[in-house]
Amino acid sequence: MAAKRLNQKDRYRCLTRDLGWEPSYQTREDIFPYERFEGIKITDWDKWEDPFRLTMDAYWKYQAEKEKKLYAIFDAFSQNNGHTNISDARYVNALKLFLSGVTPLEYQAYQGFARVGRHFGGTGARVACQMQAIDELRHVQTQIHAMSHYNKHFNGLHDFAHMHDRVWFLSVPKSFFEDARTAGPFEFLTAISFSFEYVLTNLLFVPFMSGAAYNGDMATVTFGFSAQSDEARHMTLGLEVIKFLLEQHEDNVPIIQRWIDKWFWRGYRLLTLVGMMMDYMLPNKVMSWAEAWEVYFEQAGGALFKDLERYGIRPPKYVEQANIGKEHISHQAWSIFYQYSQATNFHTWMPTDEELDWLSAKYPDSFDKIYRPRFEHWRALQEKGERFYNPTLPMLCQICQIPLSFTEPDDPNTLSHRSAEYEGERYHFCSDGCCDIFQYEPVKYVQAWLPVHQILQGNCGGADVESVVRDYYNIHSGQDNFEYQDSPEHRRWQQWHPNGKGAAHAPMADHAPQDTDTPRKAG
Amino acid sequence: MSVIAIGNYSAEPLDLQRNFHGAQLVYLCWENHLMFCAPFTFPLPAQMGFGDFLTQVLTPAISQHPDAASVDFCAAHWRLNDAPFTPDHTLSLGDNGITHKSLLHLSTPGLNGLAGSGN
Numbered sequence: 001m002a003a004k005r006l007n008q009k010d011r012y013r014c015l016t017r018d019l020g021w022e023p024s025y026q027t028r029e030d031i032f033p034y035e036r037f038e039g040i041k042i043t044d045w046d047k048w049e050d051p052f053r054l055t056m057d058a059y060w061k062y063q064a065e066k067e068k069k070l071y072a073i074f075d076a077f078s079q080n081n082g083h084t085n086i087s088d089a090r091y092v093n094a095l096k097l098f099l100s101g102v103t104p105l106e107y108q109a110y111q112g113f114a115r116v117g118r119h120f121g122g123t124g125a126r127v128a129c130q131m132q133a134i135d136e137l138r139h140v141q142t143q144i145h146a147m148s149h150y151n152k153h154f155n156g157l158h159d160f161a162h163m164h165d166r167v168w169f170l171s172v173p174k175s176f177f178e179d180a181r182t183a184g185p186f187e188f189l190t191a192i193s194f195s196f197e198y199v200l201t202n203l204l205f206v207p208f209m210s211g212a213a214y215n216g217d218m219a220t221v222t223f224g225f226s227a228q229s230d231e232a233r234h235m236t237l238g239l240e241v242i243k244f245l246l247e248q249h250e251d252n253v254p255i256i257q258r259w260i261d262k263w264f265w266r267g268y269r270l271l272t273l274v275g276m277m278m279d280y281m282l283p284n285k286v287m288s289w290a291e292a293w294e295v296y297f298e299q300a301g302g303a304l305f306k307d308l309e310r311y312g313i314r315p316p317k318y319v320e321q322a323n324i325g326k327e328h329i330s331h332q333a334w335s336i337f338y339q340y341s342q343a344t345n346f347h348t349w350m351p352t353d354e355e356l357d358w359l360s361a362k363y364p365d366s367f368d369k370i371y372r373p374r375f376e377h378w379r380a381l382q383e384k385g386e387r388f389y390n391p392t393l394p395m396l397c398q399i400c401q402i403p404l405s406f407t408e409p410d411d412p413n414t415l416s417h418r419s420a421e422y423e424g425e426r427y428h429f430c431s432d433g434c435c436d437i438f439q440y441e442p443v444k445y446v447q448a449w450l451p452v453h454q455i456l457q458g459n460c461g462g463a464d465v466e467s468v469v470r471d472y473y474n475i476h477s478g479q480d481n482f483e484y485q486d487s488p489e490h491r492r493w494q495q496w497h498p499n500g501k502g503a504a505h506a507p508m509a510d511h512a513p514q515d516t517d518t519p520r521k522a523g
Numbered sequence: 524m525s526v527i528a529i530g531n532y533s534a535e536p537l538d539l540q541r542n543f544h545g546a547q548l549v550y551l552c553w554e555n556h557l558m559f560c561a562p563f564t565f566p567l568p569a570q571m572g573f574g575d576f577l578t579q580v581l582t583p584a585i586s587q588h589p590d591a592a593s594v595d596f597c598a599a600h601w602r603l604n605d606a607p608f609t610p611d612h613t614l615s616l617g618d619n620g621i622t623h624k625s626l627l628h629l630s631t632p633g634l635n636g637l638a639g640s641g642n
Binding site: 033034037038039183184187332335336339340369370373374377388390391392393394395396403404405407412413414415417419423425426427428439440441442443444446447448449450452453454456457458 | 524525526527528529532533534535536537538539542543544546548550552554555557558559560561562563564565566584587589604605622623624625626636637638640641642
């Protein structure tokens, strides 16, 4: 007779591995039809080590406790008008980027993990993916709730999901995830669980959450803490996936290596947006993009790939180009967004004197020589009332969909460009990494929905940028977009803080250091 | 290589010339002027004269740059799809061999961006 209460080990087994069974009237191949076409060979699913020692009932209980605390903080933040206590209204633009660029990716992650959680023959892998799918859905919801308070007081946050599907630069994160979700289940896990969640996630989460902490945004910080234990589980899954696949069969090694090469490069390109946010959008800086790359990729990633050497895995292809790029990509990205700010759901601005000096100090080899002259010219134009906007449309990379604004690894004055022909058509890329991805599976990428080309084909409403921005993107022109300085949002912030708070950042204006601001109200 | 897929997989390119309603795409990169963050994308009729392209399309596109007024298009160096190129200003884009999704590189010797910084 069975015991009334199971011990913990049995309980765990019953609620995970025991959820699977041997089929009797269908073949395993018919039940799991997507397990073989990628060429991955699984000889024994039982070798899968469950990365989370967590059962569903414990999961609900644990997450419910976290939610209770989280929503109490959201309420307090809202009741105390927490949005007025942030460092500067410019900070909120980082949240706009996060809500329209990252939160929808959490939703795509939910969709992706829910799908692969159906398609693996191994019960352990299925349960792990299903649990992660629920985590991702929770992150979508808590992020939306954390930022809904800001939506009441700031512009550009009103229609993030719609914008994610349509706005030109949001095709960068959107297409990244769609590429992963349209791949097979094993590539999806290598792309998202390993390459993104394990190798690169600290470069997304730490900057945004530390950025929130440094800039007085307690709602977002608290969301970050609430998600942290989930993220730790996701990272564990990422590492387990890769080790499991590599240990299953030696034929898996070259396949995994190619996916690591591809998804490292795609992730690195996507993180350009985070680099820009760190170096330009946080009024109180956490660390520079270059420093973050050194700590979280060069050091941590270096140790990881040393560890994976024994499986025959080498560091991702073109990693040396990414290491060179750390000196440049954030400045190049801010240049894109500054000149195309007429078409974004957030504001841009030129750095203050103090911020320019910070950039010079953090980027001694690149900033003064290359980027400072550009920015000083733009500041001078702005002073004359001729704020620079680029009225043309940029050329986009067929793979990462970022404008071709990156420079050659060996020549920071020359834009990097690669091209390829496929079936008589010409395709253009920003880099060797993106070109290689195309060359391997061209048919997948000839269908890329490149926003610039779609506008010019007349598929985004009107023929002029103004009507596309207004009608197709649902960006409120004059409120959500353009320069921050003298924007409705900037003026509102000044009304809330008549004695000054945040950067008084009229170009060339002197301003008090931010740490001498009036003390924050207790929140 | 073909797409790793569960069955036969084919797809039509999204950016075929016929989707642009009579225009073709021409990209242009002005070297050493990275104040313009990326090459421009222009939808243009293939019949447009190269000279008209310079005066009606390119000149306004670069006009905000302090170097723009000094550009001498006759003395400029060109590359078309990474090969040396000498345009005939009297011929059309098409007759100059500029086809759909061609990339032109414009180099203006002596003009090297804001204070020679490549911007």
